[in-house]
Amino acid sequence: MVPDDRKYTQEHEWVVVEGDTGTIGVTDYAAGELGDIVFVELPEPGTEFSQGDTVGTIESVKAVADLYVPVSGEILEVNEAVADTPELLNSSPMDDGWLMKVRLADPTEIERLMDAGAYSELTGG
């Protein structure tokens, strides 16, 4: 079940756009693949990144995954609750487990991301 209110990336991130702000997280699928998530490192608010930059890490007991920023822009806010309680990423990756908000530098980047149908296909339905 992939919600169609947002866009998706090959790296299993999602973006919800409201005005010029994008809220970013990792998908249910990615969280499930990683297993029990125990550590999250997020970028400093105020930093600017380009689409595809590595901005942090997500670690489960066994694995380390890079966190990429799927759109260019300035980090406005990160979800401190996730940094303190990484298991939020397993319990609510698509909602309470959001990771960061970005001021979109180039809204057209969003158009090039996958929609729910394409992402669903990528992850085998």
Next chain:
Amino acid sequence: MSDQPVLKTTPLTAWHHDHGARMVEYAGFEMPVQYEGVLAEHAACRDRVGLFDITHMGEIEVTGSAAGTWLDSLVTNRVVGVAVGGIVYTAMCREDGGVLDDMLIYHLDAETWMVVCNAANHGKIAAWLQSHLPANGVSLDDMSDRTALIAVQGPDSRDLLTLLEALAGHSETVDALGFYETFSLDGPDGRWVVSRTGYTGEHGYELYLPNADALGVWEELMAKGADLGVQPVGLAARDTLRFEVCYCLYGHELGEDITPLEAGIRWAVKLKKEAFIGKDALVAQKAAGVPRKLVCLEITGRGIARQDARVKTGDRDVGHVTSGTFSPTFKRPLALALVAADTPDGDLTIDVRGRDVACRTTKFPFLAARTKGDPRAARTLSE
């Protein structure tokens, strides 16, 4: 067409698939890495009882009038003198003292011993034994392909094990079984070897069974253990469980480039033994000063140090992390590291993917094993 090698399976592989396990390649086998989740499985074994399919381990039976003395000449610990029903943990070294493998050696019967080695080293150890075989008095039988191995581990493991139909008449024997002791019985399809051993730091048992008996025993343990909260446990939690009690894992704390004196298993090296392969090198290393030591580190900064991360004191590189993960029991990242012997206790840093993360040395082991004494003894997790 695929270039993928065909992976070996165990009598329980289909069961793992049917019960939601995530399967991975491990030492040429297709093995379950997790079922419900590593944290839940880890906790089940610490608090209740867990079942492990570890059929990938190698079992080589060594028989003959000279079997004991021959094995004694190949390993660092003392085999001669181990009574029937006893088990010894040991390293097997090359001439230069590097570790070929660590293993258990069971004394099953007067002239019958069983070597249990790591799956990843099984071929190497079988070949090493074969190439050192004396002309007379010892024969080898590699039983690995026809032997299944199930570990029953946790404070409730004794209660669960004795529910097995086949052990109904053996409950007194099970109760009397001390840590690192073993007994055998006739199962429906051949010999069963039961031992009070394990790789979790908990009270536990390991069952060596003919392949044909394995699925029935596993399903019986799952069914009869339901009230105890039995949980199948995958390789991921097997690793976090052994890590917290600082049991060495070959390829991490042990290897051909690491001697057992460095790896913190000096207690399993008897330099007063008359002779064994690697003794001269180890005696010389001890005399010259063992260059490295295994230390326990708690990460005080933010990050999880993984295997191979460099350890530093100031600007000096002193060694590397051999195993590092988030500890489910302590709920914080911990690491084992092999460092220069003169590395001072106290504050160090670890290079975690380019970032210096603070850590400090702490007591060995992180968590005390409950393999002897009260299996439910209270634990103190204070720092």
